[in-house]
Amino acid sequence: MTTALFTHPACLGHDTSRRHPESPARLRAVLDALSGGAFSALQRREAPRASRDELALIHPPAFIDAVMRAIPAEGHSALDPDTIVSPGSGEAALRAAGAVVAAVDAVMAGEAANAFCAVRPPGHHAEPARAMGFCLFNNVAVGAARARRRGCARVAVVDFDVHHGNGTQAAFEADAGFFYASTHQGNFYPGTGYPDETGVGNIVNVPLDAGTGSVPFRAAYDRTIFPALATFQPEFLLISAGFDAHRADPLAQLMVEESDFAWVTERLLDIAADHAGGRVVSTLEGGYDLSALAASAAVHVAALMRH
Helix, strand or coil: CEEEEEEEHHHHHHHCCCCCCCCCHHHHHHHHHHHCCHHHHCCEECCCCCCCHHHHCCCHHHHHHHHHHHCCCCEEEECCCCCEECCCCHHHHHHHHHHHHHHHHHCCCCCEEEECCCCCCCCCEECEEECCCCCCCCCHHHHHHHHHHHHCCCCCHHHHHHHHEEEEHHHHHHCCEHHHHHHCCCCCCCCHHHHHHCCCCEEEEECCCCCCCCHHHHHHHHHHHHHHHHHCCEEEEEEEEEECCCCCCCCCCCCCCCCHHHHHHHHHHHHHHHHCCCCCEEECCCCCCHHHHHHHHHHHHHHHHCC
């Protein structure tokens, strides 16, 4: 078995307007980075659309319908000041969530050792009944709920995006069968992710100061997140793989290196091997410097392929 790559051309059709940082160029940069010979063994798959019932594992049906009705027939529309949609956004959002559902199914069926979903729009800011922060539906939370539906009693999401995944936390915080852990820049958008936000003992937040780099980032995992994750003993692990903690990213200041993304991926895979039969699905979240995003995604996927 090898690593599966789920993506779809529709994810390039989500036009957020000319100056918006969450642009189609992000996904093109990632796919270009994964097109070389080092990634020839990837099992490349087309992402299906998420069904309404699959989205409803996290999102109320009325919210799903409201998002889809808000997609304009032409031009752009704003779901919030940061979250812009265009005629292709609905299809892109369904394919993005559908990629994670299909990836979970493929890994559960033993068709792939693990998977990476190269999709957009991202998802981790989308709360059960609120689209925000560039996100329409919470792709990773929907995938985690799918793993639960497929029989995994304990499902974890670890999120190393520079922004706190408030939406994933909101979806999980009252359900002890889910676990959510996040490193993120503190006192920063979206204003959540403080250490005292612990849910029912299943939420672990480690905010980091702006300007800190590799040492605090790795310490957060070694001292706090990895032990908590191992104690939870996940039967399936999902990763919210945002690469905007990179030192080159224009939207944040955590100063992380590509080698840190490779390191955290390897360590998460080790924990998944110990507790989850190696079952891991990762999905793209943020990352807004195209060169840093491409290089970081490449080392992340290379680590997945080594396991």
